[in-house]
Structure formats: C-alpha cells, structure tokens
Amino acid sequence: MQVDVFSARPFSGNPVAVVLDGTGLSAEQMQEVARWTNLSETTFVLAPTTEEADYLLRIFTPQAELPFAGHPTLGSARAWLEAGGTPRRGGRIVQECGAGLVTVRRQGEDLAFAAPPRIRVGGLDDAYRERITAALGIRREQVLDHQWVDNGPGWAVVQLATAREVLDLEPDLSLIPEAMVGAIGAHPVGGEYRYEMRTFAPGAGVAEDPACGSMSAGVAQWLTASGAAPAAYRVSQGSRVGRDASISVSADGDGTVWVGGDTSVLIRGTIAL
Structure with a gap:
C-alpha cells in the first residue's frame, strides 16, 4: 500500500510505501526497493521477534535504513490495520523497530505514536x-x-x-x-x-x-x-x-x-x- 500521512486532503501529506510482507527479503533487496520508490521512506512489515510487539518494521530511505521514523510509523500502522491486522492490546499497536518498541494509539480513525527516547540531546556545538x-x-x-x-x-x-x-x-x-x-x-x-x-x-x-x-x-x-x-x-x-x-x-x-x-x-x- 501507499499511505498519505499528516493531511486530510489526499495527495497533500507525506507518502510512505508499505510492503506488507517483507518475509525472506534481504536488507539489500529492501534498499533496492526503497531507491526505486524514491519516496522519503519505504517500509517492510515482518513478524515480530518479541511477544510484546504486533509486528516488526524496517524503514528505509533511498540511501539507508533508519532505526525509527515518524510518518512511516503512522502510515505502516494504517496499512497494517487496513490489511486486517488486529492489535494484541485493543486500542494500542506496538511496533518493533531499530529504536525498540514504539506504541501507536488508535482513537477511532485517529492514530498517534508515542515519541521514543532521544539518543542525543543538548545544544549544538x-x-x-x-x-x-x-x-x-x-x-x-x-x-x-x-x-x-x-x-x-x-x-x-x-x-x-x-x-x-x-x-x-x-x-x-x-x-x-x-x-x-x-x-x-x-x-x-x-x-x-x-x-x-x-x-x-x-x-x-x-x-x-x-x-x-x-x-x-x-x-x-x-x-x-x-x-x-x-x-x-x-x-x-x-x-x-x-x-x-x-x-x-x-x-x-x-x-x-x-x-x-x-x-x-x-x-x-x-x-x-
């Protein structure tokens, strides 16, 4: 699926390409697809490695894999739900990614993610x-x-x-x-x-x-x-x-x-x- 994120008007937000079954793909194949879609991010949904998560998400820009990204998190959660995904914890989806576990809450049709911890803070040199x-x-x-x-x-x-x-x-x-x-x-x-x-x-x-x-x-x-x-x-x-x-x-x-x-x-x- 391709999901438009952060806009109520179609084609006005930030699109993310979501491959709903990335099973068996290598990182090199995922990167190749991300270069080809040429979107800011392309994601791949995989089976989680922990019982706490609903799915594992890998996130790629055209050049590199990211441990976390915001609009791909929301867009992938939307695609997963539309494809029939059912959260294990009712209104909360738990995404596993390079940054750890990220919670996405669902209130009606609205989705929001809990900001993960920052790994670097403080003023710039x-x-x-x-x-x-x-x-x-x-x-x-x-x-x-x-x-x-x-x-x-x-x-x-x-x-x-x-x-x-x-x-x-x-x-x-x-x-x-x-x-x-x-x-x-x-x-x-x-x-x-x-x-x-x-x-x-x-x-x-x-x-x-x-x-x-x-x-x-x-x-x-x-x-x-x-x-x-x-x-x-x-x-x-x-x-x-x-x-x-x-x-x-x-x-x-x-x-x-x-x-x-x-x-x-x-x-x-x-x-x-």
Whole structure:
C-alpha cells in the first residue's frame, strides 16, 4: 500500500510505501526497493521477534535504513490495520523497530505514536551551528535556540523567531551534505498552528521532507519539557514543496509525547520482488 500521512486532503501529506510482507527479503533487496520508490521512506512489515510487539518494521530511505521514523510509523500502522491486522492490546499497536518498541494509539480513525527516547540531546556545538546557519542562509543572531533532537535519524533543529523566517529559507544543502536538520518558527498567536517546520535530510538522500513525525517528536519533547511550548499544539509543514501537512502534538502528565495526524491509503496493489 501507499499511505498519505499528516493531511486530510489526499495527495497533500507525506507518502510512505508499505510492503506488507517483507518475509525472506534481504536488507539489500529492501534498499533496492526503497531507491526505486524514491519516496522519503519505504517500509517492510515482518513478524515480530518479541511477544510484546504486533509486528516488526524496517524503514528505509533511498540511501539507508533508519532505526525509527515518524510518518512511516503512522502510515505502516494504517496499512497494517487496513490489511486486517488486529492489535494484541485493543486500542494500542506496538511496533518493533531499530529504536525498540514504539506504541501507536488508535482513537477511532485517529492514530498517534508515542515519541521514543532521544539518543542525543543538548545544544549544538559552535562549529556545527555555524555550518547550519551558513547552509540555511541566515545570520547567527536569527537563531533563538538550537538542540539535538535525535531519536534515531540524527535530527538537529534550530529555532527561529517566526514562521515567515522558516518559510523564507533558501538552503544550500551542498554545505551540509551529511546533515539531518530542521528549522521551526512560531506562527502569530491565536492561529490554527503554533509552529511552522521544515526538515532537510540530505544525509538520507531527501532534500526536504514534506512532513516529519520524528522531528516533530524530538522537538516536542524538548519544548514541552522546558515549558517553551504548551502541552498540546499543531505544526504546519510542507507548503514550500506543494504539500499541506498538519501534525498534532500532545504531552501527557507523565511526559509522554504523542504525535499524530490523518492517514489514508491511496494505493493498493502488489509488487513483484
């Protein structure tokens, strides 16, 4: 299946290709398929290796395998449910992946994943921050804050003052070919969205991701824990690449961050492997 994630309007979110039975495929074969689909991610559903999980998911960009990614997690859960999958724990799906076990909660037709722990946190070092600002074409003083928000893919983020500054970025990614980096900025108070976000992933072979759940998760853990963001908000993403993505974020009292959005299966078929 091919699933559109983070948009209620078809063909406006971030698509993920889901191979519902990856049994017997080698990592090399999976990577070959991911290069061919040329989407930001392609996933392969396999039998879990632990009784706690409903399935094992392997996630590939056109260039490499990732231990975790957000929109593929939601899109694969939607495809698995549509194919007749039944969670072992009622309204909770448990995905096994390189980052461990990730819970996806189901409330009606809505899906949201629990943000996995970050494996790298803290501010960026001066040299890397300088490279990022140069690549994004901004001045050092435009960066209000910065942080590693890495939950597997390698994300770092810079915070700008406004959504407009984020939307106006014209990055030169040749200056940071290995980077996985995002930029966020606030929308005016009282609007539909709290933040505008853009994510650039040249290190994974994706220039600009239309909608990024893993970046949203790491950013939300950072901002809600510090009190810089409310416990629930929405993020807009994708307009610079012709998409209209909406990402919902909420933090429970225990600190668990949930990231969700609309998911819809737009392609069903078979693939010859």
